[in-house]
Amino acid sequence: MIFLILVILAAFYMAYSLGGNDAANAMATSVGSKAINYKEAVIIAAVANLLGALLVGGHVSLTIGKGIVSPDFFHLHTQRFIIGMFASLISAGLWVQVATHLGLPISTTHAIVGAVIGFGIFAGGFSFVKWWKVVKIVLSWLTSPLLGGLIAFWVFRFIRNFILESDEPQRAAKKYGPIFSGFVFFIIVLSIIYKGLHLKMPLTRSLMLSFTGGFLGYLITWAFVKRMKKRNRKFEEVEWLFAILQILTATYMGFAHGANDVANAIGPAAGVWSIIKKGTISGETIPLWILSIGGIGLALGTALFGYKVIKTLGEDVTEITPTRGFSAEFGAATTVLIFSKLGIPISTTHTVVGAIIGIGFARGMSALNIAVIRNILISWILTLPLTGITSGILYWMLKTIFRV
């Protein structure tokens, strides 16, 4: 029992530091384009993260909690499993903090996956890691920025061809804006009810419900847009409208982030919980209260710590306009939700970067520093061994101390 409390505390700590760093990233483009100020961004991020974690967060958690290491060995050594998960959480949290201080583009997802793999190798040798699952996760780290970039590219091309390039950009924006908004609502509702809430609802009915949600979103935005005032400069009005839509995608992004990244903290804790409660790690669902701890940790981290990050973002990312920010967030959030559904943990940050580069390929960004890609690749290669070795050593130390 004391172990469970310790692991949950560690998970809470991880969720807290994660909320402070990663959640802020999701808001970067919105604050950068001045769609919202940093205080609003903090509130939106915290609430959306909490909801995403609670409603859709369970799937990825299961993968991290027990999908990476083979459960056979740990059925016999439950205490080692618990210690291992504790070690993973601590070492991942540690590296995330160190990297944040050094300004390195590290991903919390990569950190926790690397830590769990490291502990698996130290505990039971190479054969105790489910390598095909690891390959699948690593492949998704390459495919997720690509998919994010592709979606963002096409969303931006659509905005360009049908709104910015139309004879009357303002009217076109008013026409297509609510459709985009409806689409976001559709996906969010679909991801919540289809699998998210563990409702055994048939696909047709959940689709119908999602369509209703989407239509409602369409109507709300339409009513909002109708009251829009005329503005002077040619594209000012369009950008202003997208600034409103961007608040929506920022929320969407926060939601997707909560759904995907709560697992980084809560996955190991969920694994420990199920082995203590049921003596096995084969359960399919994670109790809501564990998800809540992760979600609250995320929200709290965002609220208390994230404002600093978000404030910096607002000052730094000034080159991105609302149409670009909207496209990037839409592409990234959709990608993250798709992968969350598949139960594969991906890096939100890197997906956002992929989406931004996708817009660059559509000639939409005025200046991107491509050298950053190299840093990201290096961090990809370095994060796994670093967190893996740290968590392995920590596991070995704890094992020796507790003699289990």
Added chain:
Amino acid sequence: MKKPGWLKIFRKAPFQPLLDHMKKSMEVVSLLKPLFESLMEGKKEEVEKTIEEIYKKEHECDILKNEIRDHLPRSLFMPVSREDFLRYLHEQDGLPDRVEDIAILVSLKDLKFPEELKEEFNILLDKAVESARLACKITEKLDELMETSFGDKEVEEVHKMIDELSVLEWKTDKKAYLAAKKLFSLEDKLKPSDLILWFNIIHEIAGIADHADCLGKALRLMIAK
């Protein structure tokens, strides 16, 4: 609080500084009219003052230009090619450069403005300044090009402006020819040194339109798909 590393992907875009450079260049170009007006009226002090101002502002243009160049690393990912952008900047910087050359020519000796040349010369000067103004408008248009990510409609509009610029350059050359012809019709009245200087000044003024035209051509390359 260090900013997250991936945010370094955003670089300051060079398009606003480019516009700043253009505006500063136009300040230099617009000093030409007062310069020759003072010369015509024989106000030596005014002429000297204007020349000093041209030197000063041309230098400021150079500083702006170098700042833009310093912030264009090879790893920058822009919607236009780096080479095309630099060529554009080069042509744009040709405008204040030419004005400076003219100021130098005027300052070489105590130059007199031949009364008979006045009409043709002013027509030429107006045309050259007009082409520089159009070039300035084109640089301002880059903002809209960026906003629509080089959408067909904006590109077409800019193409029209570029064509207009070519026509202006051609017209300026014709006016330069007329002004030169007039100048040589006065050869018996003028000192040889004045003749040389005025001929060079006419040549340099026509050069302003040349640079404006080349700027348009550079933009054409920049926005070509």
